Amino acid sequence: MLNIKLNPETNIYEPETKTRHRVATALLIVVFFILPFVLAHLGRTGVYWIWVTTEIIIMSLFAMSLNLILGFGGMVSFGHAAFFGVGAYTVALLMKKAAAPLLLALAAAPLMAAVAAVIIGWFCVRLTGLYFSILTLAFSQLLYMVAFQWYTFTGGDDGLHGVPRPDFLSPTNFYLFCLVIFLICVWLMRMLVNSSFGLTIRTIRENMDRAKFIGVNVRFYQWLNFIIAGAFAGLAGGLFAQLNRFAQTEFLHWSRSAEPILASLVGGMYSLMGPTVGSAFLMCLRIVLQQAHKGLVEYWAIILGLILLVMVLFAPGGLIGLVQKIIKKKNG
Amino acid sequence: MAADILRVEKLSKSFSGRLVIDNLSFRVAEGELSAIIGPNGAGKTTLFNLITGYHVPDSGKIIFNGQNIAGLQPFKTVRLGLARAFQRTNIFPKMTVLENVVSACITRQERNLNFRTPYKKLTQIHQRAYEILDSVGLTAMAQRLSGTLAHGNQKLLDIAVALALEPRLLLLDEPTAGMSPDERWQTVALVKDLWERLKVTMVFIEHDMDIVFGISQKIRVLCYGNLLAEGTPKEISNNLKVIEVYLGEKPMMDEAC
Amino acid sequence: MSIEYFVFMTINGLSQGMLLFIIASGLSLVFGVLRVINFAHGSLYMIGAFLAFSISSLVSGGSLFNFLLLLLVVPPAIAILGFILEISLFRRVYRQEHLLQLLLTYALVLILDDLVRIVWGGNPRNVPRPEILAGSVDIFGLALPTYNVFIMFMGPVIALGLWWLLHRTRAGNLIRAAVTFPDTLGALGVNVSWVMTSTFMLGCWLAGLGGVLMAALANIDLGIGMEKIIESFAVVVIGGLGSIGGALLGSLIIGLGVTFFQLPLGRWALVFPYVIMALVLIWRPWGFFGKPER
Structure with missing residues (x-):
């Protein structure tokens, strides 16, 4: 299911040749493990790139978590930042105010995000389509406002700065730490998507009414999926707070929710790793723009908007889909 | 005489003031292969939607296997042993x-x-x-x-x-709709074969009278949400009311009913 | 709570509600005909507000003439912007999946909101009120801000105007027919896409009008678009998407609710629209005046 490729002549689904796939994946993972040691030799630019790659990994996790409900579940959430933010604030608050150890704080992040998703999701899955999107947006704005107003707890507009970091977490180590967590999450999500649960979620996306008529309690499974997605987003948020060593209201802002949507759309919503490709693409684009002209990053939201616009109008299947389309045209 | 697997009692449903199902009652015996016929807008599909829980009835009972399932959500009716196939492929x-x-x-x-x-x-x-x-x-x-x-x-x-879904009662909403004549008869033969082999109770909606009279044990004629007649193919084809308003002169069909 | 205070708060709440109605009715109208919820409606309203600020600083001064000029120029300008957006973008996605429609308008929010930031910057702005509306009026021996009273009366005027337009003119008949029987209308030889374009423009005109009125009511900044679009969502969720009467009811509930909860809750009263929206969505997802979809 991860790589549905149709033979154009027979319209028959052909599973990816497994061994080749596995070798490529293993090679890629090895490259990512070696990468920071290579980069570490490049001095300050190297450290910068380690930081960038770490951010890509974290944002990929965030985008993949959204894609569990967006691509696989067919639920368009405009408020996924809520769970990212809850995770970030959990880590920041626990480590800064309660001096909790890193691992405990990072374990609490997905847990708290899941709790938030239990409550928010309970309301949201009662609705479909448009109404669902509106309500997710509203809830994330609600959390944003709470974080904004509750100065004594969240630091309001200033955010929470100076989140402590354990000494052993040098940039390289933190990168490796994130990579390991990321790989575990990918493994978990892969399992999820390929499981009976994953198939059930897909039936709901494909045809919600019919899913009810094969006996699926649609709301319940959507809720469950929403909670799982929220938990992964919370973990991403927790890592992000640790990367930046602060949490701020901007993490909960609605524009934060746009990034994983875009990454999923650019990379392809209907594959597990698509959002990862999209996140990396967007991050690299941002850096290229920064290098080309400092002022360009000022227009980041516009650029994101334009990319989204172009994708929606011309390539709803993502970059990969677009490439396939072009190849098809050339051949045919 | 087999026990009833489905009893519909005084069922009513209206949409924005229009009565689509009007105080309808009938029973389906276990193991039966029966047809529901009636002109367009007689409420056939609505009846299926009510039985499977897609719509909630305004009043009345739907007793399936001894349990009132009126208003139960679709996924619950499915778990109790009801399944349906759709008029428009779904x-x-x-x-x-x-x-x-x-x-x-x-x-x-x-x-x-x-x-x-x-x-x-x-x-x-x-x-x-x-x-x-x-x-x-x-x-x-x-x-x-x-x-x-x-x-x-x-x-x-x-x-x-x-x-x-291994249903005890299977509702088929126009299983042959949109098929070519050859396909139709193949499908009908298949349905009949499945019924015989699986011993499942089947109720189907169909417009093609040859098919209806060819395979069903029992036919129910629905008209403006009401049961106009019920009986074996023979009884129905001899029923004066049905002949008059339904099977008679075709152009009269919609007005007469 | 004294009577005076109560009256004062009521007037304040009603004026807030009416301003919200002007914006939300546009959103609701567009959804009714186009079946697309325009997330960028709040951004259009914000552009209207900032445009009003720019024009007013050009002509400098708070005379009645200048204010009327704003009312005459800004809403049509937003309508023209809407025209461009409709024929170049929206039209392409009417027959597409819901998801893509949502994402398209979302992309517009990203672009338009950032354009506003680039053009006008993040500083709070406002438009001076014309002298005639700047002071206060004496009602029941209470000095009430004239401008709030003015907005309070603008709401019903707009509501009546919309009602007249939709129920008493040929264009309105077409719009209402397009809501109920879009396919039949096309078959009858009516140019449905023209009906859609003009409805969209009308919706944008309302957003622009809301922007002008807001700019002279309070400070405007980069957050007002998102704030009003979510409040508008709350309004249409309460009243039912596509229903103008519902939008009126929803606006009054939100406007009065936020104002009155300010006393016990302070700034937390801003949470009120979200809470009531969540409650309505659970109890009656299609709103007071809407119809359930299935």
């Missing part, structure tokens, strides 16, 4: 034919909460799915995306998905 178009049936089997066996085993490795379920596909003759197309099937095959898949 499948999962971007999943393979096999996955369509497998997902129904998984739900039937309540394995949806299995987060670990890849569904492709559930061999027992796959065997079962292949059995079902075989029974409707779609095995050769198991790996194709169901949305790419021809219309007739999509309708068969719809039936296969319903069969995978």
